Amino acid sequence: MTPLALTALIFGIMLACMAVRIPIAVSMFAAGAIGYVMQTGWAPFSFFLNTQAFARFASYDLSVIPLFILMGHFATKGGISKSLFEFAAAVMGRMKGGLAMASLLACAAFGAISGSSVATAATITSVALPEMRRHGYSGRLATGTLAAGGTLGIQLPPSIVLVIYAILTEQNISKLFAAAIVPGIIAMIGYMIAVGLYVRLVPGHAPEVEEAPPPMTLRALMGIVPIAIIFLLVFGGIYGGFFTPTEGAAVGASTTFLTALLKGEMTLKKFKECFYGTAVSAAMIFLIFLGADLMNAALALTQVPNQLAQVVGSWGVAPLLVVVAILLFYVVLGAVMDELSMLLLTIPIFFPIIMGLDFGMPRESVAIWFGIVVLMTVGFGLIAPPVGLNVYIVNGLAKDVPMGETYRGVMPFLISDVLRTMLFLFFPIIPLWLVGFIS
Numbered sequence: 335m336t337p338l339a340l341t342a343l344i345f346g347i348m349l350a351c352m353a354v355r356i357p358i359a360v361s362m363f364a365a366g367a368i369g370y371v372m373q374t375g376w377a378p379f380s381f382f383l384n385t386q387a388f389a390r391f392a393s394y395d396l397s398v399i400p401l402f403i404l405m406g407h408f409a410t411k412g413g414i415s416k417s418l419f420e421f422a423a424a425v426m427g428r429m430k431g432g433l434a435m436a437s438l439l440a441c442a443a444f445g446a447i448s449g450s451s452v453a454t455a456a457t458i459t460s461v462a463l464p465e466m467r468r469h470g471y472s473g474r475l476a477t478g479t480l481a482a483g484g485t486l487g488i489q490l491p492p493s494i495v496l497v498i499y500a501i502l503t504e505q506n507i508s509k510l511f512a513a514a515i516v517p518g519i520i521a522m523i524g525y526m527i528a529v530g531l532y533v534r535l536v537p538g539h540a541p542e543v544e545e546a547p548p549p550m551t552l553r554a555l556m557g558i559v560p561i562a563i564i565f566l567l568v569f570g571g572i573y574g575g576f577f578t579p580t581e582g583a584a585v586g587a588s589t590t591f592l593t594a595l596l597k598g599e600m601t602l603k604k605f606k607e608c609f610y611g612t613a614v615s616a617a618m619i620f621l622i623f624l625g626a627d628l629m630n631a632a633l634a635l636t637q638v639p640n641q642l643a644q645v646v647g648s649w650g651v652a653p654l655l656v657v658v659a660i661l662l663f664y665v666v667l668g669a670v671m672d673e674l675s676m677l678l679l680t681i682p683i684f685f686p687i688i689m690g691l692d693f694g695m696p697r698e699s700v701a702i703w704f705g706i707v708v709l710m711t712v713g714f715g716l717i718a719p720p721v722g723l724n725v726y727i728v729n730g731l732a733k734d735v736p737m738g739e740t741y742r743g744v745m746p747f748l749i750s751d752v753l754r755t756m757l758f759l760f761f762p763i764i765p766l767w768l769v770g771f772i773s
Contacts, residue, residue: 335372337636344369344632358675359621366628373635386627391620394580395501400616401583402492405590406448407608412594414561415457418443421558423465431533431540433469434479435526437462441483442490442522443558446565447590449492451673451716455484455724459731472539473735475532478743481724482525485713488673490518491569492583495673495712498619499705502681505698507579508572512768513702514709517758521710524754528746560593573772619674626678633683653691657704657759660684661711668715672723676712699766703758706765710755717744 335343344365351361370379390396409415422436422443429435437458445454459480466476488495491511500507533540568586571577577585594600667676688704689697716724719741729740758765 337638340369340372341633341636341638344629344636348629352671358671359618359625362622362625362629362675362679366625366630366632369632370628370635373632382631383628386631387624390623390627393501396620396623398497398507398580398583399494399619400612401580401587402449402494402497403615404608404612405492405583405587406450406453407611408587408590408594408600409444409447410453410457411600411604411608412590413597413599414447414590414593415440415444415461417558418561419458419461419465429530431475431529433462433466434471434475434529434533434540437466437479438483438486438522438525438529441480442486442518443561445487445490445518446492447561447568447586448487449494449497451484451487451713451724452727454487455481455727456731458483459728463728463732470541472739473732474739474743475529475539476743477725477728477732477735477740478745478747479525479529481717481722481728481740481744482747484724484728485716486518486522486525488716489521489709489713490514492579492586493709494619495677495709496705497579498674498677499681499708502677503685503701503705505701505705506772509698509702509769509772510705511569511579512573512772513706513765515768517706517710517754517765520757520764521713521750521754524750525747528750532746560597564589564593622675622678626675626682629679630682653693654759656687656691657707660688661707661755661759664708664711665714665718668712668718668721671715673712673715676715677708681708693762695762699762699769702769703762703765707755707758710751710758714748714751714755718748 347368348361348365351364352358356364367379370382374382418440419436422439423433425436425439440462441454441458444458445451448454448457459477463476463480466479467473487493491514493511493514496510496514497507499505500510564586567589568582571585572579572582591600594604664676664680667680671679685701685704689700693700693703695703716722719725722741722744725737725740725744729735729737732740
């Protein structure tokens, strides 16, 4: 069997497994195992699996993932989301579409301490959706806003997606976090602008005049103080050189737990649920890591990824067109795969191609910039039809809103996503600006 045919077989097995609803980690593991055994035999495969599993799971860098996940669970169970929304509503509530904008602001703030789009969407929806519906917002605008706002959970640090990208490409996590701050803020502002335009161009989805807008009280103001302290402590410590990102994740998890405890929201039952949820999420991610490692090793033995990199480099195509083609592929792939699986499967293939092209920038800058535009694109898949994981999560919490209405509601935000990605694609200086301040 030729290398190209074997590569097609490996991908075919993976897709066939996914089609019958076998978990993505098992699908990649099965496809990789078959491809590896066909090329090397059983004994080398057994040896590789034995050494690779230990090497992957014994990595100190991976400990940052469960720690940031635990930090997000403590924030979710600790009542922090309600304080965020109350403050955001008091700030934005007097504007037309203000509660929808407040939801986006709360999503961004919560995402900055959770790192998860799913957790952000589910947590803020539980608080903001009843308030928006009570004030006369349509189901379309309310659910579309919250589904899109959830993606801010991975677009701002501490993004789990960025952590995995950094591990796969051996890049500095702190620099990637710094690169994500400005794009994440622009994403939030872009979504707010989308809401502002939508409520004016399509009347009837938000109240014309907000009756009794939420007041700015001392309680609302004090509610965000703990969140600000956590953010400044974690990222100030990381960028100040006081501790590594892994240590920062541990500090963040500890301070978030203490905050939840002091607010009186953390019970023994919730404490156990936080650790159980972290264990489940981390186990899923680590199993996807193992499956992707095996599949990528099988693909590496075919030499097709290296040959592909050489072929693309010999085409003489403008490097930006290659990046655009990769991003479009991610949009298509996002219809059948989650963001973590996409990265683990494709980055080992695409990253060498990107690093072999001349963008007129230092190699490290190219790696960081590519990570940010990929991050923006995989976020696109979280709300785009036909899957849109965030859409399903938010719509599941809004029992009275048809799924079609939620998909219509995310369309203005998808337009904002496309425009923002194009901005970063043609102006790399925007995501790279803050990186220059880190030694």
